Structure formats: C-alpha cells, structure tokens
Amino acid sequence: MHSNLVMSPLPEVTEKSKQIKEKIDINYERAEQQFIELLATENLDKQLDADPALNSEFERALSVAIPAAYQNGAGDDAAHRFLQRILYRINRLNLFWYDDLRHYVNERSPYLYKVRDQIETAWQEWELAQIDVAALQQLDVKQALIERCAEDLDPPLSTDSRYIRDEMSEAGYRHLLAIGSFEGLVESSHLPRILGGAANAVQCTLMRVFQEEYGNGRLSRKHSTFFAQMLNEFGMNTQPEGYFDLIPWELLACSNNSYLISERKRYFLRYNGGLTYFETSVPAAFRSYVAAGQRLGLSNAAMSYWEVHIREDERHGRWMLDDVALPLAEMYPNDAWELVLGYDQEKLMGDRAALAVVRSIRAAEQATLSYS
Known part of the structure; x- marks a missing residue:
C-alpha cells in the first residue's frame, strides 16, 4: 500500500x-x-x-x-x-x-x-582564526618582540632543516633554487611600498635596509643578481616567475600577505613586525642551504645568495628590532600588539610554506629516482 x-x-x-x-x-x-x-x-x-x-x-x-x-x-x-x-x-x-x-x-x-x-x-x-589575537593584545609588546627575536635568531635545527643540510641531493638543490627564484629574483619588492611619507628615524632605518637589499643602487650587488648567478650555475631559467607552476600555494600566500600589508597603511605595524621576523630568521634557514651546497661540492657562485643574506640579514634583524619595531611600539602604545601579530603571522605562514617546499623537494627527488 x-x-x-x-x-x-x-x-x-x-x-x-x-x-x-x-x-x-x-x-x-x-x-x-x-x-x-x-x-x-x-x-x-x-x-x-x-x-x-x-x-x-x-x-x-x-x-x-x-x-x-x-x-x-x-x-x-x-x-x-x-x-x-x-x-x-x-x-x-x-x-x-x-x-x-x-x-x-x-x-x-x-x-x-x-x-x-x-x-x-x-x-x-x-x-x-589560527592566532590568539586576544592574547597578543595583553602582551608586554617590547619584551615579547625581544624574546621572539632571541629564539628565532638561532633556533634548534628542525627535522626538515636537518634533511636539507644532510640528505638533500643535487636534484633537490636545483628544485629548491627553482622554487626560491619566485621571491629571490624580485626580492624586497614590497619594502619600497611603505617607505614614503614623513621623515623620521624609523623611516631612515627602513631605507637603509632597502638600500642594502638593492645593492645600494648597483645591479651587480643587488641580492636578486646573486640569485640569478646561482641559477646560471645550473643553466636554469633566470626570468622572474620562470618556475611559477612549481610554487606551492603556501608560498604564494606569503607573497600575497606581503602585498596586502604593505599596500594598506593601516597594517603598517603588521608589516614591520613581519619584516622583523623575516630578517631575524633568514640567516638560520640559509645556513642549512649553504651546508647542503658545501656537502654537494658546489661552487661559491652556486651558494652566493644564501651567503650574502647570512652576513647582511643578521645586521638587518638587529636594525629591525632595535631601530624599527621597538621604537614603533613606543610610538603606538595602543596598537603595538599589531607588531607581534605581524611577527607571529609571518612565522606561522613561513613555517607552513617551508614544510610545503620540503614536500615538493622530496617529491622532485623521488621523481628523479624513478626516471633514472
């Protein structure tokens, strides 16, 4: 029925x-x-x-x-x-x-x-939503920045960093260069977007960082030129975005975040917090890349970009903390927590991108083994 x-x-x-x-x-x-x-x-x-x-x-x-x-x-x-x-x-x-x-x-x-x-x-x-913003708003901002920079200047070696340093093959190194060229060939392009405006000590420090990143106006000393030299050592494509289809979305997100917070002046503190983390943390990461290149017997030119940054970014990290982030925390006491937000978000997104890059390197190495 x-x-x-x-x-x-x-x-x-x-x-x-x-x-x-x-x-x-x-x-x-x-x-x-x-x-x-x-x-x-x-x-x-x-x-x-x-x-x-x-x-x-x-x-x-x-x-x-x-x-x-x-x-x-x-x-x-x-x-x-x-x-x-x-x-x-x-x-x-x-x-x-x-x-x-x-x-x-x-x-x-x-x-x-x-x-x-x-x-x-x-x-x-x-x-x-992945960051406890309310907790950041309760911090002693200057102390939080000092402690974070001290930790990130020389962190313990992660599993992935150890893999890069001790195990990554030459094929993996080439893949690292291909992905790294996405940022390395147009390095610091976001920084000049925040330099205009009223003159003060913070602006002048940012200008010093920018000038060194751009080789003080000499193309031969610009950091992107050193990256191109590394690519040339392997006969790789030196055009910006030449390996765009290899870029993990996690790394694209880092770039897009920099576009956002450098364009919107309301996010000025976030940008400078993020740049403080970046300049502080880069030398530790790049030391693993240099160690890998040395283990593989590569030429100095094949590691030049990493070596330049190890030297210069240790100094830039100190400048960013002492002459940019801490003075800005005093200038904007009610909003200073946004410096820590920018710092923590850059670290979170950077760590996520680093994991994705290593996954991509491992996959490329596995594909090379399969074809050999």
Whole structure:
C-alpha cells in the first residue's frame, strides 16, 4: 500500500549532494585560464557589463573555491592553490615587470578589485582564526618582540632543516633554487611600498635596509643578481616567475600577505613586525642551504645568495628590532600588539610554506629516482 509514496530527500542532503557535484564539475585550471584572458581584455569592466558570460566559468569556480578552502576545516589544497594564484595575478599588477605595457590595462579595474577583496576577506579571516589575537593584545609588546627575536635568531635545527643540510641531493638543490627564484629574483619588492611619507628615524632605518637589499643602487650587488648567478650555475631559467607552476600555494600566500600589508597603511605595524621576523630568521634557514651546497661540492657562485643574506640579514634583524619595531611600539602604545601579530603571522605562514617546499623537494627527488 506504500507503492505510490514518494519520499522527498532531506533538504540538507540535497544541498550537500549539489555541492559535491558542483565541486566535481569545477575545473580550476580552465577557470584560471579564463581569468588570465580577462586580465588582458581591453575595457574589461565595460566588456563584462555587455557580456556577463565572459567570466562565468571563473565566477563559478570562485564561488566553490572560497568555501572549499576557508570554511571546511583543513581546507582543499586545489582550492587554496587556485585562490592564491588568482590573488597573486591581481597583486603583481602593483609592481612593474619591464614587460609589455598592455599587460597593465586593467590594473585599476573595479572588477579585479572586487575579486581581490572577495578572496582576501575570506582568506584573512581564516588566517587570523589560527592566532590568539586576544592574547597578543595583553602582551608586554617590547619584551615579547625581544624574546621572539632571541629564539628565532638561532633556533634548534628542525627535522626538515636537518634533511636539507644532510640528505638533500643535487636534484633537490636545483628544485629548491627553482622554487626560491619566485621571491629571490624580485626580492624586497614590497619594502619600497611603505617607505614614503614623513621623515623620521624609523623611516631612515627602513631605507637603509632597502638600500642594502638593492645593492645600494648597483645591479651587480643587488641580492636578486646573486640569485640569478646561482641559477646560471645550473643553466636554469633566470626570468622572474620562470618556475611559477612549481610554487606551492603556501608560498604564494606569503607573497600575497606581503602585498596586502604593505599596500594598506593601516597594517603598517603588521608589516614591520613581519619584516622583523623575516630578517631575524633568514640567516638560520640559509645556513642549512649553504651546508647542503658545501656537502654537494658546489661552487661559491652556486651558494652566493644564501651567503650574502647570512652576513647582511643578521645586521638587518638587529636594525629591525632595535631601530624599527621597538621604537614603533613606543610610538603606538595602543596598537603595538599589531607588531607581534605581524611577527607571529609571518612565522606561522613561513613555517607552513617551508614544510610545503620540503614536500615538493622530496617529491622532485623521488621523481628523479624513478626516471633514472
């Protein structure tokens, strides 16, 4: 007697099934390609008004990727990668790449701004949820910064650092260079974005850091030149972004965070806290890279970039703590905790990226062994 009864599925089951099917149908690579085409479209916003279908596949991928990455526990790596690549493609328009001027036709597009803000809002909420911000607001900021810098200047050797120092092969070293070139060939490009404005001792210290990073105006001494020399030693691509498709999303996130906090002056303290961590911690990490190069019998040129940073960034770390971070903590007593937020967030994101880089190196080494 129940043969004519039709049971309706529960609404939440229907919605979940719909989301799963929609996710399966999403092709992030195709959606990214559509976005790349949008970037090169003349009068993009007018074209979108006339033909909304121009960005239909991209918009559908965006609507799926944001909840998949930021509202789903650990998140979906494919979604993270898609979103960070899109965000980076927008952010890089804030720098000049000495390329075709037509590449910048949409640098002030309202549509691109909307996409950027849509991703950034969800992403930053997700990032900040991993930090106890309320606890940071209760800290003795100056003491917290001093203690953190002391710990990060010479930390215990991690398992991954030990692997790089003692086990990584030459193929792994090349892979490290390929990934490192993403930042190394355009190093410190975010720093000049915060240098303008009123003159004071903090600004002058930041300028000194910038000048040394840029070789005091001599291309032969600019740090990116040393990175290019390392690549040349192995006959590798020395063009910026030459190995873009190898970059883990975790490293793209570090770059995108620097774009965000260097562009928004309200995040000035966060940026300088993050830079304090970066300049303090780099020498310890790079010592493992140099040790690996020496173990592999590589030339000095194949390690030059790491060696320059070990020398200079120890000094830059002291400058950043003593002449930038601590003075800013006195200048902005009510907001000084944001320096620690920037420091801790840079460390958290940097550690996450370092793990991803080592995973990528191990995978590349395994692939080399499989082909040999």
